[in-house]
Each structure stands twice: as C-alpha cells, then as structure tokens.
Amino acid sequence: MKILSIQSAVAYGHVGNSAAVFPLQRIGVEVLPVYTVNFSNHTGYGSWRGPMVSPDDVRDIIIGIEERGVMGEIDVVLSGYQGGEGIADVILDAVSRVKAANPGALYACDPVMGNAKSGCFVAPAIPVLLRDRVVPAADIITPNQFELGFLTDTEPDTMESTLEAVDRVRATGPRVVLVTSVERPDREDDTIEMLAVDETGAWIVQTPLLPMKANGSGDVTAALFTAHYRRTGDAADAVARTASSVFDLLERTYLSGDRELQLIQSQESYAHPRMQFQARRVR
Template identity: 80%
Template sequence: MQILSIQSAVAYGHVGNSAAVFPLQRIGVDVLPVYTVNFSNHTGYGAWRGPMISPDDVRDVITGIAERGVLGQIDAVLSGYQGDTGIADVILEAVAQVKAANPAAVYACDPVMGNAESGCFVAPAIPDLLREKVVPAADIITPNQFELGYLTGTEPDTLESTLAAADAVRALGPRTVLVTSVERPDRPADTIEMLAVDDAGAWIVRTPLLPLKANGSGDVTAALFTAHYVQGRDAAAALARTVSSVFDLLERTHASGQRELQLVAAQESYAHPRMQFEVAQVR
C-alpha cells in the first residue's frame, strides 16, 4: 500500500507527518510525505522556528512526484492540519490527479479545527473551507466530536446525536467517518470513546481516559485508521486495531512523563496491536 500524506512536519517531536509517517511505515505502508510546513517544533510550545511552505511549492513537490509516473500506485491521499487556506486547493488537485491515475484510490481528510477544551485554533477561514470544499471531496474523514459538531451545525453529545451528526456529514460526501474523543454524559467516569460509521453500520469502542494532552495523537489515529480501513474495508476491524495501537502509545507516553509522544518506543503497538478493547456494533 502507498499513501501520499500532505501534512506539516516538525524536527522536534511528533505532529503531522512527523507523527503519521513512522507508524504507517511500521505496519508496512510505503509513505510519500509532502510537507506543508517545516517547523522546529509544534506550535503548542508558543514559540517555533522555520517556514510555512507556500502552496505553490507544495504543488511543485506533488508535480515532481507525478512526473515519476507513480500516481497510479497510490492507494490513498491523507491530509491533516491546513495552516494556509491555499493548501486546500493543492490537496484537492492532488486527490483529483491520484484518482484519475487510480480510480480505486481514496481521500482521507482529518478536518483539524480544534477541540472541546480549546475551541477552534485554526485560522478563521479554515473551518468554513473544510466544511464547504474539502470535506465534501473526501471519502474518509476523522473529526473529533467537537469538529463533527461544527461540520454539521449541531452539538453532538449523546450516542444518538453523534450518530445523527455522522449521518449528516456523510450526506455531504464522505462515506466513512471516524469520530474521535466521543464523550457522552452517560459513559462511565474516566473513559472516552471512538466511533466509526460507514455504509455497513456503526461501531463504538471505549477506553480509559488518560490524564494527558498528547499533541499528534490525532494524526497517528487518522493515519492508522486510514491504512487499516483501506486495506480491509472493514470499519470495525480498522477501529479495533487503531484504538489498541493509539491507547498503548498514549499509555507509554503518560508513563514516560514526557510531553512528546513516545512514537518510536511504542512501535510494536502499531505492528502487533494487543486488540484489548471490545468493539460494539451500535447500528
């Protein structure tokens, strides 16, 4: 499997492609990473150095890949945080080129906008751009519960309202939706859930809620779910493998006492997930 991953990159730590590429490689995926920024570290530190890469330069890199004649070998295009409004057009152009070369290829979009604790943390134009232009072109999206609410103009909190919001966003275009950070008022204390919905049904899985903020964990989640889903077209199996891997990554990170994801140390969790959580069909 080959995935063209168009995301940010950092030298120190693990977000964007610097979080997604290694786990994908560890499960046997050949990744073509294209960078949208090349920063010293993620912006959560409040200070960083390095350039944002212009949309024209990102486009030029993708053109160079196309000139190698390999677009037909790509199985999926993956995108995450979009720092510049012009990047959306570049990504959609790349998706169109890849699908023209390989009609079976899919586009997986992580519509990064914010979360329930922080609210929106992207440029003001990005959320509307994602909702109106990017998400309708996607086959797979991986929003958290907060982002799902923004995309649908709802406030999902119960299982029923979250499923309804997933159906509403699927009506926009993407057939497969992974909802992360699902928090229902009736869930057991100190737990969190993840929900996957596609044409075959809907499945949910619950894990302990670990007391840490882990920048980049959503990027790992989107990457692993995309690869597992594209490989087997089985949402329940992709959900089970992804949740197992990501939980063990987060648990190892928490135990380390470090701020950055212990991405390399947790590598066996990607290659050989423990499958320790039950996935329940809810529809």
C-alpha cells in the same frame, strides 16, 4: 499500499507527518510525505522556527511525484492540519490527479479545527473551507466530536445525536467517518470513545481516559485508521486496531512523563496491537 500524506513536519517531537509516517511504515505502508511546514517543533510550545511551505512549492513537489509516474500506484491521499487557505486547493488538486490515475484511490481528510476544551485554534476561514469544499471531496474523514459539530451545525453529545450528525456529514460526501474523542454523558467514568461509521453499520470502542494532552495523537489515529480501513474495508476491525495501538502509545507517553509522544518506543503497538479493546456495534 502507498499513501501520499500532505501534512506538516517538525524536527523535534511528533505531529503531522512527523507523527503519521513512522506508524504507517511500521505496519507495512509505503508513505510519500509532502510537507506543508518544516518547523523546529509544534506551535503548542509558543515559539518555533522554520518556514511554512508555500502552496506553489507544495504543488510543485506533488507534480514532481506525478512526473515519476507513480500516481497510479497511490492508494490513499491523506491530509491533516491546514495552516492556510491556499493549501486546500493544492490538496484537492492532488486528490484529483491521483484519482485520475487510480480511480480506486481514496481521500482521507482529518478536518483539524480545534477541540471541546480549546475551541477553534485555526484561522477563521479554515473551518468553513473544510466544511464547504474539502470534506465533501473526501471518502474518509476523522473529526473529533467538536469538529463533527461544526461540520454539521449540531451539538452532538449523546449516542443518538452523534450518529445523527455523522449521517448528516456523510450525506455531503464522505462515506466513512471516524469520530474521535467521543464523550457521552452516560458513558462510564474516566473513559473516552471512538465511533466508526460506514455504509455497513456503526461501531464504538471505549478506552480508559488518561489525564493528559498529547499533541500528534490525532495524526497517528487518522493515519492508522485510514490504512487499516483501506486494507480491509472493515470499520469495526480498523477502529479496534487503531484504538488498541493509540491507547498503548498514549499510556507509554503518560508513564514516561515526557511531553512528546513516545512514538518510536511504541512501535510494536502499531505492528502487533494487543487488541485489548473490541468494537461494539451500535447500529
């Protein structure tokens, strides 16, 4: 499997491609990383150095890849955080080029906007751009519950309302939806869930909720779920494997006391997930 991953990169720590690439490689995926920024560290620190890569330069890199004659070998285009409006056109153009060469390729979009605790942390134009142009072009999307609400102009919280919101966003284009950070009022205390939905059904996985914030964990989640789903077409297996791997990564990070993901130290959790969490069919 080959994945063209168009995301940010940092030298210190693990977000964007710096979070997604290694776990994908560890499960046997060939990754073609294209950087949209090249920062010293993620912006959550409040200060950073390094350049944003202009949309024209990102496009040039993708065209250079195309000139190597490998577009037909790419199985998935993966995108995450979009720092500026211009990068969306570049990503959609890349998807078009890949699908022209390989009609069976998929586009997986993590529509990063914000979360329930922090609200939106992207430029005001980005959520609208994602909703109106990018998400409808995707085959797979991986929003958190907050982002799902914006995409559908709803406030999903219960199982029923979350499934209704998923159906609404699937009607715009994506056929596979992974909802992360699902928090239902009737869930068990100190737990959090992931919900995966495709045309065959809907499955939920519940894990303990760790008292931490981990930048980059969503990037790992989107990458692993996308790869597992592309490989098997089995949403239940993909979400169970992803949840098992990501929980072990987060638990190791929490116990380390380090702010950054223990990405390398957790590599066996990607290659050989313990499968300690099983997916339960909810529809």
